[in-house]
Amino acid sequence: METTREQAKQQSHDETVASLQELLEKTYDATAGYKEALKKAEHVHLKKYLKERAALRDRFATELSDALIRLDEKPREKGSTTGDLHRTWMNIKQAFNTDKDEAILEECIRGEKASIEEYEEVLQKKPYRPEITNIITSQKREVEQSLSNIKTLEDLA
Template sequence: MKTTREEAKENIHDNLVDNLQGLLEKNYDAEKGFKKALENAKDSSLKNFLKHQAVTRNRFATELDNEIRNLNEKPKESGSATGTLHRTWIDVKTAFTGSDDEAVLEECIRGEKASLEEYEETLKDNRFPPQIQSVLNNQLSEIRNTVSQVKRLEDIADNWN
């Protein structure tokens, strides 16, 4: 039988892992989303931006995977059903809009804002060990920069179409 203290430690561990798994899943979804957007983009600078973002999200996933393994847990290996639905929605939307770069950017910013919110909520609602906190804060900072970049790209997208 576990003591109250042991049970509390186990619950804290499980909560920590669950939160990291959720962010890992979000990054798998984001990587796939950027790759999907890359297929639909026309402008070469936008394509380069999207490719860079897909690589960045792959790196985020690898970092989270490592942190989960450091906690002696098995990381998830794929994204969420919600992410799959979002990519399907992008396919349907681009079929009807003619897949212009502005529509691609709109979907990117929508996805990045959702990632931003999830990271902010996770960091606000939980205490993480310093190493994990540092990884998450760095990733959050990069996502904020991406949101700003996408907004700037959206402002100049009219020149692409």
């Protein structure tokens, strides 16, 4: 029979794993979104930015997967159905948009703001082990920096 302490430890572990899996899934969605946008972008600076963001999100996915493995858990391997549906909607929207680069930038801004909110929500859920908190906090900071960098591209589109 498990003690209250063991139950609390297991619950904490389960909550940490759920939060990391959720971030990992959204990271896969973001990576796929950036790669899809990269195919459609026209401006060279925007293409470079999108390629860098996709690589950054790939790194995030590796960091989150590694953290899950260290917790003796199997990381998710793909993004969400919601992400797939969103990309389909963006493809339809862009097909009718005359300024694709501007639409891509707007979507990047929206996506980065949503990512920051997701990281904030995860960080508010509970205190995690320091190494987990460091990963989440560091990734959130990099997304915030990415959002700042998007604003410099708005003038180019």
